[in-house]
Amino acid sequence: MKAKVMAVVLTAVVLVYLVLLAERAFQLIGTGQVAGILLGIGVLILPFVGLWIAWVNLRFGMRMERLTKRLEAEDGLPDISELPRRPSGRVDREAADEFFEQIRAEAARDPENWRGWYRLAYAYDVAGDRRRARETMRRALELAD
Structure with missing residues (x-):
């Protein structure tokens, strides 16, 4: 559950950042200068790339979660509870x-x-x-x- 909450929080932070980035792009385009317009268009592309990356990763996570639940219902998840651990909690x-x-x-x-x-x-x-x-x-x- 921690991972899901963290994913939602990080996605929200990225979305806020992308909105601010898009706002800056429109300001640059609004300058009317060729350099500002070109830079603004370049900056405007970044939010779309960011949204696509966020969507791909969220979709992967949701699909993986469904598969996990499906395997869990079949009692087929691997059991690592008996494996020795390091002091950090990771498996030896x-x-x-x-x-x-x-x-x-x-x-x-x-x-x-x-x-x-x-x-x-x-x-x-x-x-x-x-x-x-x-x-x-x-x-x-x-x-x-």
Whole structure:
């Protein structure tokens, strides 16, 4: 729940920033000078790019949440409660690597099953590889659709 609240707060902050940026762009365009108009148009593009990035990430999060609930209803979420932890609370590196290898082998046995890809994304996240976790979750979302 903390992550969802944080996502909403950060999205609201970004939206306020984008509105202020758009306002500045219109001020630049309103100068009537060629340099101001061109700069204003360039600055006006940024809010649209920002909105698109925010939408893509929010949509990804919502789709991932639906998939999580679906797997949770099937009692298929990976359990890492027994893995040893560092003082920071993160899973011990060696334990995370072992967990990852186990999950990777399971996913390899049935590569067309979104559940295996979801668990593999989770294992990447536990191992600290967020980039691969997102890529793998995208594959799980493709297969689940």
